[in-house]
Amino acid sequence: xxxxxxxxxxxxxxxxxxxxxxxxxxxxxxxxxxxxxxxxxxxxxxxxxxxxxxxxxxxxxxxxxxxxxxxxxxxxxxxxxxxxxxxxxxxxxxxxxxxxxxxxxxxxxxxxxxxxxxxxxxxxxxxxxxxxxxxxxxxxxxxxxxxxxxxxxxxxxxxxxxxxxxxxxxxxxxxxxxxxxxxxxxxxxxxxxxxxxxxxxxxxxxxxxxxxxxxxxxxxxxxxxxxxxxxxxxxxxxxxxxxxxxxxxxxxxxxxxxxx
Amino acid sequence: xxxxxxxxxxxxxxxxxxxxxxxxxxxxxxxxxxxxxxxxxxxxxxxxxxxxxxxxxxxxxxxxxxxxxxxxxxxxxxxxxxxxxxxxxxxxxxxxxxxxxxxxxxxxxxxxxxxxxxxxxxxxxxxxxxxxxxxxxxxxxxxxxxxxxxxxxxxxxxxxxxxxxxxxxxxxxxxxxxxxxxxxxxxxxxxxxxxxxxxxxxxxxxxxxxxxxxxxxxxxxxxxxxxxxxxxxxxxxxxxxxxxxxxxxxxxxxxxxxxxxxxxxxxxxxxxxxxxxxxxxxxxxxxxxxxxxxxxxxxxxxxxxxxxxxxxxxxxxx
Numbered sequence: 001x002x003x004x005x006x007x008x009x010x011x012x013x014x015x016x017x018x019x020x021x022x023x024x025x026x027x028x029x030x031x032x033x034x035x036x037x038x039x040x041x042x043x044x045x046x047x048x049x050x051x052x053x054x055x056x057x058x059x060x061x062x063x064x065x066x067x068x069x070x071x072x073x074x075x076x077x078x079x080x081x082x083x084x085x086x087x088x089x090x091x092x093x094x095x096x097x098x099x100x101x102x103x104x105x106x107x108x109x110x111x112x113x114x115x116x117x118x119x120x121x122x123x124x125x126x127x128x129x130x131x132x133x134x135x136x137x138x139x140x141x142x143x144x145x146x147x148x149x150x151x152x153x154x155x156x157x158x159x160x161x162x163x164x165x166x167x168x169x170x171x172x173x174x175x176x177x178x179x180x181x182x183x184x185x186x187x188x189x190x191x192x193x194x195x196x197x198x199x200x201x202x203x204x205x206x207x208x209x210x211x212x213x214x215x216x217x218x219x220x221x222x223x224x225x226x227x228x229x230x231x232x233x234x235x236x237x238x239x240x241x242x243x244x245x246x247x248x249x250x251x252x253x254x255x256x257x258x259x260x
Numbered sequence: 261x262x263x264x265x266x267x268x269x270x271x272x273x274x275x276x277x278x279x280x281x282x283x284x285x286x287x288x289x290x291x292x293x294x295x296x297x298x299x300x301x302x303x304x305x306x307x308x309x310x311x312x313x314x315x316x317x318x319x320x321x322x323x324x325x326x327x328x329x330x331x332x333x334x335x336x337x338x339x340x341x342x343x344x345x346x347x348x349x350x351x352x353x354x355x356x357x358x359x360x361x362x363x364x365x366x367x368x369x370x371x372x373x374x375x376x377x378x379x380x381x382x383x384x385x386x387x388x389x390x391x392x393x394x395x396x397x398x399x400x401x402x403x404x405x406x407x408x409x410x411x412x413x414x415x416x417x418x419x420x421x422x423x424x425x426x427x428x429x430x431x432x433x434x435x436x437x438x439x440x441x442x443x444x445x446x447x448x449x450x451x452x453x454x455x456x457x458x459x460x461x462x463x464x465x466x467x468x469x470x471x472x473x474x475x476x477x478x479x480x481x482x483x484x485x486x487x488x489x490x491x492x493x494x495x496x497x498x499x500x501x502x503x504x505x506x507x508x509x510x511x512x513x514x515x516x517x518x519x520x521x522x523x524x525x526x527x528x529x530x531x532x533x534x535x536x537x538x539x540x541x542x543x544x545x546x547x548x549x550x551x552x553x554x555x556x557x558x559x560x561x562x563x564x565x566x567x568x569x570x571x572x573x574x575x576x577x578x
Binding site: 106 | 442465
């Protein structure tokens with residue numbers, strides 16, 4: 001944590017998100033620096049996933065600003081956000097169930113494929129090179145995440161842990177600058193959690209991808225994250241390094257409960 | 261005993277005894293099969309891209325045929341009328357996306373299905389108001405589609421080929437091959453399949469649902485137009501034509517709701533099957549076998565192979 005000169009990649013400022021009378025997020029601000037692993041933690045219903053959905057464009061906050069790469073971002077639809085280099089995974093796995101692993105990963109290349117429609121249709125000329133190139137990139141990612149053996153399997157039939165990994169592979173295929181992971185380790189056993197943690201760190205270090213993740217498992221977060229934001233009932237409790245956050249009294253109260 | 265002979269021996273003896281008649285039945289079945297396949301294709305397209313059974317598909321066929329004839333009657337040259345109908349369908353696709361689908365993103369399939377039911381009645385009403393309800397005849401001659409027939413001697417007899425039928429089969433095959441390639445090879449095709457599986461995930465990899473929906477409804481409109489021209493040429497163009505649309509249901513059950521080749525194979529099975537069955541086994545069961553044969557086969561598929569011959573097998577881990 002010596003390098004204090006890191007550039008801010010994304011900044012959310014005073015986000016307020018309401019669903020009718022329910023306040024999901026109240027005046028939350030934090031930033032994500034280039035190249036870091038940023039964790040968002042908090043008890044159930046704290047607004048973590050909502051926060052991710054705001055960044056991703058699924059939700060549009062009533063108030064607040066999102067700054068990305070030094071520019072204020074206008075209200076965007078999720079597919080437009082994807083075009084700016086932000087990929088994500090979902091808490092309850094959102095894969096294309098009718099497709100195989102490789103096909104799922106290939107959808108991550110969707111935005112990069114721009115050869116003429118008719119070339120693609122007849123698989124001729126520039127479209128062949130394009131397809132081969134994207135295939136190669138996808139195979140690399142599949143190798144990287146060690147899911148080679150299930151390349152041709154329909155994803156619906158895979159065990160949960162592997163489905164999570166395929167989802168990560170699809171997000172990586174987009175070559176994102178910012179990767180949002182919504183509870184990447186939820187429902188996994190210890191071994192699967194270790195694997196996933198290793199992959200997250202590898203992605204961060206080898207590809208230099210900035211990562212923002214939501215996680216429940218405190219031990220995992222403390223090991224993985226460079227900095228942590230703590231939310232509770234839609235409000236921000238703390239923001240700092242894992243150490244700072246762990247010793248923060250408000251955080252301890254929120255997690256362990258306070259005697260009344 | 262007579263019954264058993266009637267079922268197991270007589271029909272086959274007739275097939276062998278009069279091969280030209282048998283071949284004629286096969287050909288007729290093949291032609292109506294490709295046409296069933298065409299209608300089924302319209303359903304498959306929208307089902308593939310949005311997971312919705314589009315109740316409005318048969319009425320799109322009628323709409324296409326009626327609009328084409330009306331433009332022509334207004335004095336527009338035949339081929340320009342085709343272009344005008346295509347433009348109209350593009351506008352319609354855009355409107356449907358804007359006014360209906362966009363509001364219903366991420367909702368249950370049943371809600372989307374009901375919205376297509378509503379849509380089909382709105383289109384019926386609007387079409388009756390604009391084009392009137394009287395049957396009219398298709399302008400296929402003006403479009404340069406050959407008519408007439410010829411007899412080709414074979415097996416000591418002869419088989420009649422209708423030029424209209426031949427062109428219908430050729431066009432259907434071309435259309436199906438192109439759409440098959442479109443889905444499996446192009447970026448847009450992949451996007452369509454992605455949208456059908458999961459809206460949220462599709463958005464997150466940068467696929468615009470709105471764009472995909474406009475494309476797919478437009479393509480379904482193109483298929484409806486082709487279907488409308490050829491079905492319209494075989495009978496009159498009227499609102500009764502939409503009944504044929506529901507012949508596509510058993511075709512879909514047999515071929516699988518998500519498969520382009522399934523639509524054509526299912527169509528051929530139904531088309532050929534019901535012709536053969538009607539001619540050779542029909543007399544045993546009284547006439548009108550053609551009316552229910554397709555549904556009978558479909559029921560069998562539902563019991564033993566519910567995803568159809570080519571449908572996506574969805575394996576869900578519980």
